[in-house]
Amino acid sequence: MLATGRIGALVADGARVTVAVDSAETVAAAAAGGVREVLVDVNVGLPRCGCPPEKAGDLAAAARAAGLHVRGVMGYEGHLMLVTDAADRAARTREAMELLLRAAEDVGGEIISAGGTGTYRDNTWASEIQAGSYALMDTAYARIGHPFGQALSVLGTVISVAPDRAVVDVGLKALGMDHGLPSIEGAQVRFCSDEHTTFAPETPVRVGDRLRVLPAHVDPTVALHERMHLVDGDTVLETWPVDMRGW
Ligand SMILES: Cc1ncc(COP(=O)(O)O)c(C=O)c1O
Known part of the structure; x- marks a missing residue:
């Protein structure tokens, strides 16, 4: 049995928590753990979580039979987030959402949750967009041309300089690299x-210089760090703990 006690404890403390379920096992775990509200997670093309669209109605019925309130469906078209051709991305998002809307008819409820930073403009079918990266952004998303500025960087110090290169002390242990x-x-x-990150500077740098390294994937980068410093130029305004990084 999956352990959902920590989520149930949040619910018992008064938090409104809605869990995505995609199987009999996750329905049972949600009910046993004290979760009260669920979305049926539907596979819309990303080979990850989500039940087949044609199974969504049965799963919703099973969830209701287990005493859960089914708020609707969720289907994350994550495989389309970094499609750079806008027309192709829009067409494929439509196809993905057709699957989700069909499942939504069988499931009922009021929520159709989908989308992310890559498809928030294309996805006009979802009642809520699950975007997260837009808040801080990364270079992979910046290449698509969304109107969000890159807020997050990892501050490093130049530790070595040679005629054709320099090295900053920010490497694989500090950066999400999958993008x-x-x-x-x-x-x-x-x-x-x-x-280390080895780079060729356009203008000379010196050992001891500080510089900002811009990650290609913001989510796993943040999870590698204990704290984020909120800065205005070089002035630190606030320091925030990254409280979910251990999960
Ligand atoms: C299920 C789900 N929804 C939404 C998102 C958010 O996407 P983004 O950060 O690209 O906006 C993610 C990101 O991994 C996700 O896994």
């Missing part, structure tokens, strides 16, 4: 290793 190499303004990044 590719990070960027450094005014420099060509060559590669990353455990604690």
Whole structure:
């Protein structure tokens, strides 16, 4: 049995928590753990979680029979987030949402939850958009041309300089790398290793210089750090703990 006691404890404390379920097992775990409200998670093309669309109605019925309130459906078209051709992305988002809307008819409820930073403009069918990255942004999303500024960077110190390269002390242990190499303004990044990023600067840098490394994938980058510093230029205004990083 999946352990949902921690979520149930939040519900018992008064939090409104809605859990996505996609199987008999997750329905049973939600009910046993004290969860009261669920969305039926439907697979709309991303080969990850989500029940087949044609099974969604049965799963909703099972959830209701287990005493859960079914608020609607969710289907995350995550495989389309980084599709750069806008027309292709829009067409494929429509196809994905057709699957979700059909499932929604069988499930009932009022919520159709879908979308992310990559498809928030294309997805006109969802009643709520699940976007998160837009708040801080990363270089992979910046390439698509969304109107969000890149707020998050990892501050590093130049630790070595050679005629053709320099090295900053921000590497694989500090960056989410699954969307590719990070960027450094005014420099060509060559590669990353455990604690290093090697780059070719356009104008000379010196050992001790501080510079900002821009990650290609913001979510896993944030989870690698204990704190985020909210800055205005070089002034630290506030420091925030990254409280969900251990989950
Ligand atoms: C289910 C689900 N919804 C929404 C998002 C948010 O997407 P983004 O951060 O690209 O806006 C994610 C991101 O991983 C996700 O897994």
